[in-house]
Structures are given as structure tokens and as C-alpha cells.
């Protein structure tokens with residue numbers, strides 16, 4: 001079931017169009033990655049979803065909330081750089097957040113203890129937040145976003161600022177969270193998206209370049225690849241150089257490999273037959289010929305660079 | 307309503323943890339008590355200086371008890387006002403700059419509660435500090451110069467307290483409109499000074515101005531009666547409500563600083 005539908009969402013700042021007419025649907029229970037390089041417009045898009053900035057134009061529609069209801073009560077949000085009242089203790093901040101979300105004093109207390117345990121900062125619960133490390137603040141930020149059991153958890157680059165160990169731990173946490181609620185998180189690392197998500201929205205320069213379930217995208221955009229490596233003798237190198245000057249029609253694009261070339265082709269069988277014949281005919285000293293497929297990374301690189 | 311109290315309680319806790327709830331009343335008490343004490347000792351201080359030529363007679367105006375109280379109010383009108391502006395100047399802008407307002411306002415929190423809880427906390431600490439400070443002034447005046455009627459003192463404190471609350475509210479408004487806390491304090495104090503001066507220069511045209519509150523408070527002390535009080539009080543209260551409404555409206559448009 002659709003939880004959230006976005007249509008034609010646009011945000012212009014004086015000089016830049018940070019988000020340019022994006023549209024997508026988030027279904028209940030899915031984990032969605034908003035993937036894109038820095039400056040793609042991820043944070044701006046997220047801030048519009050949370051209500052922190054008003055869109056220049058476009059619609060954001062949450063399904064299944066009554067008219068006049070506050071959509072903020074459905075959302076739990078962890079900003080890219082979470083900020084806290086440093087004079088509070090971690091536990092105090094969580095209880096405060098819970099009370100603001102409408103929990104009773106008692107509920108807020110039990111929920112806070114539960115979450116402090118869960119995100120792994122229970123031992124620091126009674127210390128002032130001023131003394132927390134970046135990783136601890138990130139966990140506390142996650143806990144405060146979860147305090148009222150939101151239907152949609154929105155996380156802006158939740159692991160980007162963490163060291164590898166912290167990153168691993170938070171990813172594990174997210175893995176268990178996505179079983180309980182719908183998650184939208186932004187990242188500029190493809191690997192994070194692939195590891196956790198069902199759906200991905202690849203953003204570039206304010207637009208969604210590619211969007212859909214990771215499986216569908218993989219199979220839709222999958223293309224055969226031939227990787228050829230040759231010995232570095234004069235003759236073989238010359239041949240490859242010349243051959244690449246006028247590549248045959250079945251080669252769609254190619255990129256250099258160390259000691260060879262990587263060819264994206266349309267018809268893998270024709271390509272294999274042809275290439276092998278040419279290699280034999282020209283007496284090229286081939287060391288390796290591998291047949292494979294483009295990965296999500298190829299697609300990501302293509303989407304964000306061209 | 308319970309959410310409003312949660313917000314108010316947080317402001318209150320912040321006043322305690324930052325030590326403001328101690329030092330602000332202490333400064334007000336010092337201000338209030340020092341005026342009658344210094345006035346009382348002034349002749350001796352001057353005589354004690356001892357470098358006057360023989361036979362100099364210094365004519366000091368004889369001070370009445372209510373006159374001393376009026377001077378005490380003047381202290382609160384300058385230094386007291388400065389302190390209130392200083393403690394309120396960052397109340398919204400600091401939260402917007404640090405990002406805590408964004409953390410709070412993505413939760414189902416009413417923007418009006420966010421602002422009015424801060425406003426109520428400002429009123430509370432102002433009332434406590436000014437009440438204690440003025441009480442101290444009243445006590446020492448009574449001990450050293452003779453008593454001032456409780457009714458006149460209480461009446462004038464309400465009028466003067468309203469002026470302090472008005473300037474505090476304007477500071478919170480500027481704290482919402484501007485990024486810089488210092489600029490907010492500067493603007494609020496500047497506005498208060500302009501209003502006072504304009505009211506003195508154009509007493510007829512600005513008979514309703516909140517800037518008249520200090521004058522009314524003094525009149526209340528001297529004569530036990532302040533004429534033309536209600537228009538001023540009404541306009542002040544309406545201005546306070548309008549300032550709060552404007553602050554809430556602006557915050558709703560720009561809950562955090564990056565959201566320009």
C-alpha cells in the first residue's frame with residue numbers, strides 16, 4: 001500500500017534549482033534509498049518531506065491520515081547533522097522528544113530506556129550530551145526519531161559521518177529497523193543502498209535519474225560486458241589501439257582497463273564470435289576474455305556522470 | 307496544553323542549568339538595594355572625601371522616599387532592561403542556528419507553543435527578578451528614608467513590570483526575525499529607547515505609547531495615581547500579542563536557518 005506520493009516536487013533557491021520536479025511513491029514497509037552525489041538535492045528533498053522547508057511547487061501526499069491531521073506525527077526524522085540541547089542528558093532529551101510527540105510521562109520513560117538500550121548508548125544515558133562523541137549523537141538522533149514509533153523513518157545520510165566500525169553498527173541497526181517500519185534514507189554511497197534497500201531513487205542535479213526496486217533496475221538495465229586483457233607486447237597493443245579507433249557496431253561503449261578494455265555490447269553472442277575471430281586472425285596475444293554483466297555501480301556511475 | 311507545559315518546563319530547566327535563574331535575580335536585587343543605600347550615604351561619602359575647601363556648603367536636594375523609589379526604577383529601566391535583552395536575545399535564533407529548532411519542529415509541536423513557552427519563561431524570570439529587586443529597593447527605602455505605601459509601590463511595579471515584559475517580548479520577536487543574537491538585543495533596546503524618547507518628545511501624539519509606562523509607574527509612586535493609564539496598558543498588551551503572532555508566523559515560514 002502506498003504511504004506517500006510525491007508529484008512534481010520542486011525547490012528553487014535564488015540561484016539554484018536544488019530539486020527539479022521529482023515524483024515517486026513510497027510503499028508501506030519498504031526501505032527506500034535516496035542515492036546521489038553531494039549537491040544532488042537529497043537533503044533539500046528530505047527537508048520538504050519533513051515540512052522544514054516549503055516546496056516552490058509540487059505535492060506531497062501522505063495516505064491514510066485524516067484531513068487536518070499533522071503529518072509530522074507520522075514521521076521520525078534524523079537530520080544530516082543532528083543537534084541537541086547539550087545541557088540535557090541523553091535520556092532527558094529522549095523523554096522530552098517523547099513527551100512532545102504526545103507520549104505520557106510514563107510511556108516516554110519506558111520507551112526511552114528501551115531505545116537507549118537498543119541503539120547501544122544506555123551506559124551514557126545519564127551523561128550530558130555535550131560530552132557525546134559523533135557516533136553517540138548519531139545513535140541518540142536515531143533513538144529520538146523512533147520515539148513515537150513513526151510510520152515513516154527519514155534519515156539523511158545516517159552513516160556518512162561515521163568511522164567504519166560505527167558505520168557497520170548503525171547499518172546493522174537499520175537492518176533491524178527496516179523490518180518494523182518504512183524507511184527512507186539518503187546516501188551518496190551505492191554500497192549502502194544496495195546492502196539495505198528494496199527500492200532506490202537515484203538523484204542527480206535535482207532530478208531523479210533512475211528509480212524503482214533494486215531488482216527491477218538491475219534486470220532492466222543489465223547489459224552484457226566483455227572484458228578483454230592482452231599481453232603488453234608491441235603488436236598486441238597496437239592492434240587494440242587501432243581496433244578501438246573504429247570499434248564494430250556491437251560495441252555500445254567501452255572503457256580502458258589496465259592491460260585491456262571493457263566493452264559494453266548489445267548482442268553478446270555475435271560479439272563473442274566476432275571478437276574471437278578477429279583475435280585469432282590478427283594473432284593477438286590475449287590473456288583473458290571474460291563475459292559478464294553491468295552492475296548497479298555501472299548504472300549509478302552512468303546516471304550521475306552523464 | 308500538556309505539550310505546552312513540556313516546552314515550558316524545558317525552558318525553565320534551561321534557566322536553572324545555565325545559572326540564569328541565580329544570577330539575574332541577584333543582579334536585580336543588587337540594583338534595587340544599592341540605589342537607596344547609595345543615596346543615603348552620598349552626603350557622608352562627599353564629606354568623607356575631605357578635599358573640599360574650608361566652608362564649602364553642599365546643597366543636596368532632600369530626598370523623599372518615593373523619590374528614591376523612582377530612582378530605583380530608573381536603574382531597572384537601564385541596566386535591568388539590558389539584562390532582560392541579554393538573556394532573551396538568543397532564545398530562538400540560537401536554536402535555529404544550532405539546528406535544535408529543526409529537531410523539535412519536525413515533531414508534531416505547535417509553532418505557537420514553541421514561541422509562547424519561551425515567552426512565558428522570559429516573563430517568569432523577569433517577574434521573579436524584578437519582583438525581588440524592587441522589593442529589596444522598597445525595603446531599604448523604608449528603612450532609610452521612610453515608608454512608601456505598599457499600594458503605590460505595587461501599582462508602580464505592575465506598570466513597570468509590563469514595560470520590562472514588553473521589551474522582553476520585542477527581544478524574542480527580533481530573536482526570531484534575525485540570525486544574530488547580538489543584533490536582536492541591539493534592535494530591541496534601540497526600539498525601546500526610540501519609543502521612550504519619542505514619547506517624551508511628543509507626549510500628546512503618543513499618549514498611548516508603551517514608552518509612557520515608565521512615566522506612569524513614576525507617577526503612581528509619587529502621587530499614588532497615574533492618569534491616562536488604560537490606553538497605554540491596552541496598547542502595550544495588544545502590541546505584545548501582535549509581536550508574538552508575528553514571531554510565530556515567521557518561525558512557521560522558516561523553522562531553521564538553512565531553510566532560507
Ligand SMILES: Nc1ncnc2c1ncn2[C@@H]1O[C@H](COP(=O)(O)OP(=O)(O)O)[C@@H](O)[C@H]1O
Pocket residue numbers: 013014016017018036037038039040041042043044045564565566
Ligand atoms: N538554503 C539554500 N540556499 C541556497 N542553495 C541551497 C540551499 N540549500 C541547498 N542549496 C543548494 O541546493 C543544491 C542541493 O543541495 P542539497 O539538497 O544539500 O544536496 P545533497 O543533500 O544531495 O548533497 C546544492 O547545489 C546546494 O548548494
Ligand SMILES: [Mg+2]
Pocket residue numbers: 042043044080156157
Ligand atoms: Mg545532504
